[in-house]
Amino acid sequence: MKRNLGRDSNTEIRIVVVLAAISILALVVFGTKSRRERPAPEPTVLEETASEVQTSSAHAHESPSHVASVAAVAPPATSKSARPDAFAAVTPEERASLNTLTSLLFQETRGSTQPNELVSRLSQLGYKPLVSRDSNEFTGSMVIVRTQNALPGTRYFHAQYFTDETGRYYPQYVSFEFRPSQTMDEVVRSLESSFGRLGRPTTNDGIWMTWKLPDDYTLWIKRIEKQDLAGDPFNAYSAQDVNTLKVAIEKDVPGHEDEEHL
Secondary structure: OHHHHHHHHHHHHHHHHHHHHHHHHHHHHHHHHHHHHOOOOOOOOOOOOOOOOOOOOOOOOOOHHHOOOOOOOOOOOOOHHHOOOOOOOOOHHHHHHHHHHHHHHHHHOOOOOOHHHHHHHHHHOOOOEEEEEEEEOOOEEEEEEEEOOOOOOEEEEEEEEEEOOOOOEEEEEEEEEEOOOOOOHHHHHHHHHHHOOOOOOOEEOOOEEEEEEOOOEEEEEEEOOHHHOOOOOOOOOOHHHOOOEEEEEEEOOOOOOOOOOO
């Protein structure tokens, strides 16, 4: 009797051990299967902003040799795709940009400003200036200042400086473009806020408006037409740019009165 009890106890223990082993094995198999079937987590995507190449052109010395230069004058970044449709109402941001640049034009006609002074002003306004040099037998040395970026509603800031008989630079031509507009009234109001009352224009034919300024400067507005879109040496255009307004000051240089900067 005792031997039977011992035998039964041993049998029960073996059964318990076997059942426990089966349970553990089942858990392992199920856990492995669950891990295999569980979808992998979505990878984390990190967006990197491309670093901008900085041009060392700000705060140059007055000497032309200290004006930073670049190999070529690239067109500035432009928010053309973000521009409003032609003839849309001018926004407060666009009006502020326009007033900033007409004031800059006015400053360039006051005395003999230098390229480094313009570069400093542009940097203070949030622009990233690009500076290039050129020279030829007719105009002597020339410095061109453009920008890599643009303010709302404007683009393609361009300034060029010639040298006088003493070798000192002066602003010969400064321009920018304002987005397509039905009339030139907004630009004229902005110009008069900087230049004062302009009076009757010497030309006003719907395409051109021009005014004579002191020191042989001409102030003008030009409505860009379809035929103006091709062949520009500096600026890229598309059909959407018809009716863009180009605004400029230009100093009359003997022998170059008939030149146009378009």
